[in-house]
């Protein structure tokens with residue numbers, strides 16, 4: 001297990017070796033910590049976010065490393081002992097090792113520098129509380145033992161999610177949301193004490209004490225998970241979804257529509273960002289009032305806000321869509337809405353709406369009539385509102401198959417002009 005670190009990308013190893021060589025000059029020790037260590041043990045791919053814990057002066061070390069690596073300091077908060085350096089594809093977070101004290105539930109902690117051992121104790125779950133000290137010789141990392149003070153390796157092997165102390169969720173209820181994401185992604189089961197603490201924290205209503213911004217950050221991270229729907233299903237099983245979003249629950253209908261999204265029979269999924277469509281599918285059964293509350297409570301990304309606003313209106317139109325007698329009528333109904341909203345309707349409804357929305361998304365919305373504005377002017381239509389109206393009507397006639405080519409379109413225009421002048 002000493003050679004875990006050699007699974008990292010060689011270019012990243014090189015950066016970390018430089019850090020290990022430079023840190024002693026300012027009496028600092030650097031540790032690789034958190035999710036990267038966990039994912040190295042699980043042999044999972046390592047993302048771009050790398051967490052380093054520093055026993056020593058982070059501010060000074062950040063300046064030294066940014067220069068040595070040729071990276072950019074993207075953020076620096078000396079009072080908090082944190083800094084972020086962006087170098088190549090990596091975002092490297094440096095944080096001074098610390099203890100935390102939570103004066104009240106769910107508020108940000110008071111922090112104090114402390115050795116790595118205490119820093120590991122203040123973390124959320126045992127599997128996220130492992131570290132590897134960085135050491136190097138001749139520009140290369142040297143093998144170092146895994147510092148597993150809190151039993152993370154055994155918990156990972158047994159697929160156990162374990163909080164580190166009995167007040168953990170009272171101190172920071174976001175850990176519940178981190179826990180459900182981790183448990184879902186890595187297929188973990190909370191141990192008895194953790195499960196009991198989750199129940200108690202939910203009963204005590206600690207989630208409600210968090211600022212909406214903190215919950216919203218976690219919700220957005222959930223949508224960015226490989227399988228956000230599975231996270232929500234698990235969150236519902238743990239009994240937390242209603243506290244986050246009143247009205248949200250895991251139902252057979254939701255399971256069905258997410259299964260349809262995964263099957264994607266009509267090839268709609270690539271047309272809109274997955275996290276936006278999935279958000280819409282999760283929220284589809286909420287009432288207008290519940291959706292309005294979501295909008296009011298959380299400052300969600302614009303694409304998701306727009307989708308919710310659109311969805312409130314579009315889902316009222318399902319009867320009109322089914323009753324539409326022509327493609328042009330459907331086109332007229334759907335045209336004001338974004339692709340993501342129409343995609344949500346597509347997966348959330350039954351025959352014939354999925355077929356109709358698929359044709360709209362793949363064909364009808366792109367359809368141009370055989371003649372454009374210049375052609376119409378050449379046929380004697382004066383520029384102005386009449387030209388715009390005729391173009392729209394010609395497009396509708398084309399959608400409905402009444403006009404199939406240029407000649408038919410020219411005839412159609414002449415007919416319209418004759419009728420309007422008579």
Ligand code: ATP
Nearest residue numbers: 033034035036049051122123124128129172174175
């Ligand atoms: P991933 O990004 O894969 O979800 P990660 O564990 O790297 O996982 P980060 O949010 O980058 O996630 O956190 C880095 C580390 O910081 C965690 O592994 C954990 O040790 C610690 N940590 C993060 N958030 C908390 C928290 N709310 N309470 C305690 N420790 C935390």
